[in-house]
Amino acid sequence: xxxxxxxxxxxxxxxxxxxxxxxxxxxxxxxxxxxxxxxxxxxxxxxxxxxxxxxxxxxxxxxxxxxxxxxxxxxxxxxxxxxxxxxxxxxxxxxxxxxxxxxxxxxxxxxxxxxxxxxxxxxxxxxxxxxxxxxxxxxxxxxxxxxxxxxxxxxxxxxxxxxxxxxxxxxxxxxxxxxxxxxxxxxxxxxxxxxxxxxxxxxxxxxxxxxxxxxxxxxxxxxxxxxxxxxxxxxxxxxxxxxxxxxxxxxxxxxxxxxxxxxxxxxxxxxxxxxxxxxxxxxxxxxxxxxxxxxxxxxxxxxxx
Numbered sequence: 457x458x459x460x461x462x463x464x465x466x467x468x469x470x471x472x473x474x475x476x477x478x479x480x481x482x483x484x485x486x487x488x489x490x491x492x493x494x495x496x497x498x499x500x501x502x503x504x505x506x507x508x509x510x511x512x513x514x515x516x517x518x519x520x521x522x523x524x525x526x527x528x529x530x531x532x533x534x535x536x537x538x539x540x541x542x543x544x545x546x547x548x549x550x551x552x553x554x555x556x557x558x559x560x561x562x563x564x565x566x567x568x569x570x571x572x573x574x575x576x577x578x579x580x581x582x583x584x585x586x587x588x589x590x591x592x593x594x595x596x597x598x599x600x601x602x603x604x605x606x607x608x609x610x611x612x613x614x615x616x617x618x619x620x621x622x623x624x625x626x627x628x629x630x631x632x633x634x635x636x637x638x639x640x641x642x643x644x645x646x647x648x649x650x651x652x653x654x655x656x657x658x659x660x661x662x663x664x665x666x667x668x669x670x671x672x673x674x675x676x677x678x679x680x681x682x683x684x685x686x687x688x689x690x691x692x693x694x695x696x697x698x699x700x701x702x703x704x705x706x707x708x709x710x711x712x713x714x715x716x717x718x719x720x721x722x723x724x725x726x727x728x729x730x731x732x733x734x735x736x737x738x739x740x741x742x743x744x745x746x747x748x749x750x751x752x753x754x755x756x757x758x759x760x761x
Contacts, residue, residue, distance in 0.1 A: 469700040474709065476697025481712030483690035488560030489720040490682045491552055492727070497675040499552040501667055504658035505676055506548075509683030511651030517692055518644050530645040537646045540634030544650035545657055547627025550620040558617030561718035561729035562604050565737040566621035568714045568744060571707060572597050573629035581633055593747035600739030607732035647691055651683075707748040711741065 494502060518526040530537050554563040572594045578584035605618055635643065662669060671679070698706055714737075721727040729737075 473697040473700030474705065476693045477701055477706060477709045478712055480690040480694035480697065481710055482716060483686050483693070485564075485713040485716035486686050486720060487551065487682070488555050488564065488717045489724060490678055490686060491555040492560070492721055492725055494675045494678050495672065497671050497679065498667060499549055499556060500658045500661045500665070501669075501671060502552055502675075502679045502682075503545075503548055503654050504662060504669070505671065505679035506683040506687070507651040507654035507658065509680040510688050511648060511655065511683075513684050513688040514644055514648040514651065514691075517688075518648060521644075526645060526648050530649045533645055536634040536637045537649055540631045540646040541650035541653050543627045543630035543634065544647060545627075545654045547624045547631065548650070548654060549658075550624030550627060554617045554621035554624060556617070557614045558621065559718075559729055559733060560721045560727060561737065562607070562618065562733045563621045563624075564714045564717040565604065565733065565740055566601060566618065567625050567628070568710070568740060569597050569601060569622070570625040570628040570632070571710075571744070571747075573626055574632040577629055577633045578636065582636055584636075587750070589750035590747050593743040593750075596743035596746070597740050600736040600741075600743065603736030603739060604733050605736075607730050607736075643691060643695055647687075705748070707744060711744065714741070 491502070497505075515526050518524075518529065522529065551563070551567065554566070572590070575584075575586050575590050575594065579586050601622070605615075631646070635646070659669075661667075670676075701709070718727075718729055
């Protein structure tokens, strides 16, 4: 039997967690708008600058939150953090390239397939069981992505952009698996290391392509701001809030990023989505919502994916 005095704190904590996770989705949803507002910088330059501010912010937050050296925490976590960080770098690069070369709506919707990829990787690598509802949702999601890839209209973006978005989703899925592999629920050390790796890798790519490290004040300012207010702040809010929110609800709340991302570029820049993107996106969102709700009905709760 649960008494009122026990329920109230739990309800309050859950409500606070839902709000924090939703706000994280709102911040992450601005990636498309931020990239669209950048005038000249390429993906490698954007990620180089963004990673500086992201790494600095996370170093400060991890230090204040744990009282420990972030480098030492990452070292103790071992190979899962290294692999996860590298997969994030690939996901970052693919995500930015996708937004630059295809519609924001399509890129965001394809990003949303990451949980399903993580479910398959979890089965193959960690031997985690996948529910029958999730398999059905994966098939439905594949159909939705197929519809979006079928789009050959001018507003549909390039095939390279579509593939980059798919690669970005795969990178995030790999990152999810490395967290489970390392039995770590804290994403911050891995993301901190990903920022350091990105600085080195993107710097090397800029040198190889003879790209300047000096950006315009506008482009540099936007890229640095994205590292702090979009990725960094969103991650902090998500990490704190997710401790009080069931996994199925986390999946549903993540839709805020998918839905709001295209909304910002439509409101501020007038960018619209093609009928193929809308149709395929509706199928994909149906798969995500169905999978989350089917998981929420199970007692005790099943695995997140």
